[in-house]
Amino acid sequence: MSGHSTVHYKNPVVRWIDTRLPIISTMQVNAMDFPTPKNLNYFWTFGGILTLFLAIQIVTGIVLAMHYTANVGLAFNSVEHIMRDVNYGWLIRYMHANGASFFFIAVYIHIFRGLYYGSYKAPRELLWMIGVVILLIMMATAFMGYVLPWGQMSFWGATVITNLFSAIPLVGPTIVEWLWGGFAVGNPTLNRFFSLHYLLPFVLAAVVFLHIWALHVPGNNNPTGVEVKSPKDTVPFHPYYTVKDGFAIAVFLIFFAAFVFYMPNYLGHTDNYIPADPLVTPPHIVPEWYFLPFYAILRAIPDKLGGVIAMFASIGVLFILPWLDTSRVKSASFRPLYRQFFWILVLVCIGLGYLGAKPPEGVYVIASRILTAYYFLHFLVILPLLGIFERTKPLPASISESVLAKSGGGGATAAAGAASAPESRG
Ligand code: HEM
Structure with missing residues (x-):
């Protein structure tokens, strides 16, 4: 990330650009040659999957916003208009709605991977904490997005969740009025939710940039949890992990496509196809599946x-x-x-x-x-x-050693394990 080019390029155009703005060498050092532990399993592909889904959400969201109207009298119908009249509007909308769910599936796997392999421990604490900030922004974005179609669940979900803030002593009711922009969930609420729902994914993109920056300082953790000790423990990110991530992305997209094309409403709630009615409370107000544990x-x-x-x-x-x-x-x-x-x-x-x-x-x-x-x-x-x-x-002495032991090539595992035993005491 320094101010100067670190690679000498033969191509004069590339060299001309890179000596003035070292964007090409920065990409090469951080995304192509980046030394990555050679034992990463498929759980390490979810960061890439998440990055792709952030992009899918932003692109489909921008197209939806071209046809959506953030007004309580028009919002529901504008979504129906997208579904019926706009060319491939149904596809864009189903990708966006199911994309949110798949984004959460990926992020929960990503988080539990971190929990299993202790990726939150030193020196990756800040990387983890930035991840938690990402999770919070994702949740706020998804919550506000769900309100936009202005169906029954949109309206009543927004009412229940915003009302929670009224529990805060003294200032609670004032905060709730301030969130609503009035005395109930209504047009100002829908407008500000749309505005923020459009804004937050870009904030998310910036925080993801910090997340990946913080990752690239210590480098990846790996399934052994033993840090990289020598260049023998790593391989360049490209082509090894570009190919592995690419394969995982393709498989994940097959599942995504199955939902988008064959069961696009499976993860949603039928009540959200009923226009919002402040006078009729649905029998059960439930959030989207990814909020259910909370x-x-x-x-x-x-x-x-x-x-x-x-x-x-x-x-x-x-x-x-x-x-x-x-x-x-x-x-x-x-x-x-x-x-x-x-x-x-x-x-x-x-x-x-x-x-x-x-x-x-x-x-x-x-x-x-x-x-x-x-x-x-x-x-x-x-x-x-x-x-x-x-x-x-006992921990393996190094990543290389654990890899060799697994492939039957390392006879020294037991001895090395014993040697590292004191280090492995909790
Ligand atoms: C938009 C959401 C997110 C994106 C795009 C993203 C992206 C990435 C990428 C590309 C990596 C490197 C590849 C990998 O390890 O899979 C990574 C690693 C990591 N992420 Fe995320 N992440 C997101 C959310 C989160 C969240 C919510 C947390 C935790 C609460 C988190 C914690 C971590 C940790 C601890 C690592 C290091 C893993 C290791 O090297 O073992 N991330 N992230």
Whole structure:
């Protein structure tokens, strides 16, 4: 990122540009030659998948905005107009709506990959925290986007979620009026949500740039969690990971296309094809699937303010995660106990998602309370204690050695493992 070209190009035009603005050499150093651990598995392809989906959302969103009208009297019909009259409008809209879901599928896999391999630990804490900021911006963007078609779920979802802020003592009701731009969810609300929904993806793009910059300082973590020790541990990003990422993207896009073309409304709610009606409350107000675990946490707490705090804390706890996990070993592959708790956490999050879609009554509420308590227990109690009590497995001496051992080429693994044993104690 320095101000000068670091590569000497033979092509005079390329050289002319690069000595004045070293954009070509910067790309070459950071995206082509970048030394990348040679043992990355397919879970490391989701960053690339996410970058592509951000681009898909921005491009399809810009086209939608050309035909959409952000007015409570016209919004619903303008979306129907996109679906029926605009050339390929249905495709653009279904790509955008399902693209949001696939963006979240990818980001949740990306996050759980980080949790499994300890990618949030030093020296990648800031990279992780920038990731949490990205998650928050994604959530705000998706929430506001869902309001735009001005269907029943749009209206009532916006009403329920904005109303949460009224639980804040003293200033709550004022904040809610300020969010609405009036005394109820209405035209000013729709307008500002559209404005922000258009703006935030570009903010997201800037924060993703910081995310990747922060990644390129320490370089990638890898499935062993052992840092790169010599050039033998790495391969250049291109062609090795451009090809691997390309393949993963192609497979992911097949699933995406299956939804877009064959079940475009499967992930949505039928009520959102009914125009918003402030006088008719739907029997169940449920958010999109990717918010369900958080919705379950919100409703698990009997007190409104408590629920709001718990919901925000469930993401807040991720901010301080690098300091909650006290183990010096990164990868769950060498942490037998942590590995089990990791999978329990995955099940708990899926369970919370299931409960978020259920009515808040009887056994569902009790189950939500238990799973919510466990979620926080995992981060606030189990992780700090595991670092102290867990006996970790011996780490390989290097990435190269672990790769060779797997392919049957390294006879020295046991000895090297023993040699590194003290390092591997949590
Ligand atoms: C728009 C959303 C995002 C994009 C485009 C994005 C992009 C990327 C890319 C390209 C990489 C390198 C390749 C890879 O490791 O997969 C990466 C790595 C990483 N990301 Fe993200 N990311 C996003 C969201 C997040 C979120 C929400 C978090 C965490 C809360 C996160 C945490 C990380 C971490 C810890 C790494 C380093 C992984 C490692 O090297 O082991 N990212 N990200």
